[in-house]
Amino acid sequence: MTEIDFTPLKGIKFNCLDGCGFCCSFPAEVREWEKYFPMILEKNGTAFRKWENGHSCLNGIFTMRQQDEKGACIFLCDDKKCGIYDIRSLLCRIFPVKFFFGWRLQLYPSMSCRGFSKDEKSDMMRLGKETIEELSPGFIENMLKESKAMYADLSVRLENYIAPDVLQSMLLEYAGEMEFSLSNISSASRAGFEAELSSDCFIDLPSYLTKDLQWQVFKLENGLVRRILLKQTGETEHVDSMLYSCLTVRTLSSDAVEAVKRYMRLITSTDHFIGMVYRKAVEQKTPDVQLLLLAIAELENVKELFLLKADLLSKFEKQEYIDEKIIEDTIVLFDGYLATVPALGMIL
Numbered sequence: 001m002t003e004i005d006f007t008p009l010k011g012i013k014f015n016c017l018d019g020c021g022f023c024c025s026f027p028a029e030v031r032e033w034e035k036y037f038p039m040i041l042e043k044n045g046t047a048f049r050k051w052e053n054g055h056s057c058l059n060g061i062f063t064m065r066q067q068d069e070k071g072a073c074i075f076l077c078d079d080k081k082c083g084i085y086d087i088r089s090l091l092c093r094i095f096p097v098k099f100f101f102g103w104r105l106q107l108y109p110s111m112s113c114r115g116f117s118k119d120e121k122s123d124m125m126r127l128g129k130e131t132i133e134e135l136s137p138g139f140i141e142n143m144l145k146e147s148k149a150m151y152a153d154l155s156v157r158l159e160n161y162i163a164p165d166v167l168q169s170m171l172l173e174y175a176g177e178m179e180f181s182l183s184n185i186s187s188a189s190r191a192g193f194e195a196e197l198s199s200d201c202f203i204d205l206p207s208y209l210t211k212d213l214q215w216q217v218f219k220l221e222n223g224l225v226r227r228i229l230l231k232q233t234g235e236t237e238h239v240d241s242m243l244y245s246c247l248t249v250r251t252l253s254s255d256a257v258e259a260v261k262r263y264m265r266l267i268t269s270t271d272h273f274i275g276m277v278y279r280k281a282v283e284q285k286t287p288d289v290q291l292l293l294l295a296i297a298e299l300e301n302v303k304e305l306f307l308l309k310a311d312l313l314s315k316f317e318k319q320e321y322i323d324e325k326i327i328e329d330t331i332v333l334f335d336g337y338l339a340t341v342p343a344l345g346m347i348l
């Protein structure tokens with residue numbers, strides 16, 4: 001098995017869009033040992049907030065302070081450019097590439113960004129390789145050592161253990177054969193969708209970058225789903241709303257079905273997704289847990305949450321059915337959520 005897997009970046013072109021700044025609306029993580037950590041603190045003594053997460057292996061992690069707690073990072077300038085570009089954190093430097101340290105280090109794209117295009121010149125594979133070269137070998141070595149230690153005893157802890165690469169290829173096969181219909185969404189997926197939309201914590205609500213680069217957030221309140229415009233300052237503005245009960249069964253065009261299948265295959269090929277499955281299996285502590293069945297259930301759940309979000313967007317766009325364009329937009333809406341789901345392994 002290769003130590004560093006770049007394959008999810010293959011063939012992807014990317015150029016950051018002027019006037020966007022969407023990725024700076026999330027509280028970016030910064031590690032205390034990062035080269036520029038002290039320099040950022042020198043610029044602003046209150047730049048960081050300690051991330052309290054209860055995991056000993058994640059000690060020493062801070063997040064960039066946001067404007068009014070939910071707006072953009074305090075260093076984002078009015079023209080949506082970074083005010084500390086040369087000394088920005090590692091995570092800010094690598095986005096939209098994500099690093100996942102599991103049984104190996106894998107680099108993959110965060111599709112919540114809109115800077116991907118087939119015509120642009122920047123090759124993400126090259127960017128990924130350059131980023132790796134910039135990092136100190138000690139950093140990668142230490143992170144890999146820690147993440148591999150997490151995976152080391154899985155074969156003993158899980159009765160029906162399947163090695164990660166084997167599990168991934170079995171799931172990829174399954175993803176290619178999945179059925180797509182909104183008529184039989186499980187009540188568990190609906191409950192998960194409602195819980196996410198109703199979160200009391202603003203930054204946990206589903207957020208979305210529109211085609212014209214506005215930052216939007218969706219929130220369910222009193223039976224209404226509200227579309228909210230989020231400004232850099234943290235101020236919000238109501239855009240429009242619809243009755244939650246209007247989210248009903250909708251049809252997917254055949255192009256849309258193919259596009260969802262491609263996305264499900266992309267998700268399955270990320271080690272982060274496999275890490276989510278192992279975390280669940282370990283947490284359930286059920287001796288007879290069938291790892292493959294659990295992985296399939298997890299993928300089905302992800303698919304259903306995705307379809308519910310596609311339904312939400314198509315309804316706001318006043319479309320009668322879900323087409324390929326809606327699926328492309330739903331990927332932008334969905335992918336941020338996926339990056340926040342805890343997994344066995346470490347995400348950067």
Ligand code: SF4
Pocket residue numbers: 015016017020021022023024095096112113114115
């Ligand atoms: S979300 Fe993507 S396009 Fe927008 S500022 Fe971030 S990297 Fe650039």
Ligand code: SF4
Pocket residue numbers: 023024028064073074075076077081082083084085088089092
């Ligand atoms: S440090 Fe710069 S790049 Fe990073 S979140 Fe803040 S404004 Fe964005």
